[in-house]
Amino acid sequence: MALLSRVTFGIVSAMLMLLALALVAFGALELVAELKKSWREGGNALLTAIGYVVIAIAVFDVAKYFVEEEVIRRPGTLTASEARRSLSKFISTIVIAVFIEGLVIVFQVSKQDVAQMLYPIALLVTAVLIVLGLGVYQRLNVEVERQSARKEQSKSGDDKDEQADVRSRPRST
Incomplete structure (x- = not known):
């Protein structure tokens, strides 16, 4: 059961890390698209991109926490x-x-x-x-x-x- 739990947390963590990367990419692409249209709207797009990156960092940190605490660390050693x-x-x-x-x-x-x-x-x-x-x-x-x-x-x-x-x-x- 412990192995199943560790594998599950590993898979979920990898998925979360990929989703965090996708959020960063999406924010960057949206920013570039808005800047191509209008510099005036670029400020709002920049704030939106910052929001995406911040959320991505939080999601990535959750994934990292799962990897460190649930996948790598042996149970009972904390x-x-x-x-x-x-x-x-x-x-x-x-x-x-x-x-x-x-x-x-x-x-x-x-x-x-x-x-x-x-x-x-x-x-x-x-x-x-x-x-x-x-x-x-x-x-x-x-x-x-x-x-x-x-x-x-x-x-x-x-x-x-x-x-x-x-x-x-x-x-x-």
């Missing part, structure tokens, strides 16, 4: 701090993509209809909430790691005391 770092890196990439996408949409909407600013503002607020949630997660996780390390130290200290007691006892013959 420590708590490695999991925290990996998840934080993944979420950070997604948040950056959401922030950039929100900013791109703010620029697009502000040129057309300012009354339509609710969606991009909601997108930016969502990104801020994700960052705050990640901060809380980091803080709580680090505290748990510290408590766990203290327990391990006190446990190993108790074991050393017991070993010292055993060595200091006189041997009976």
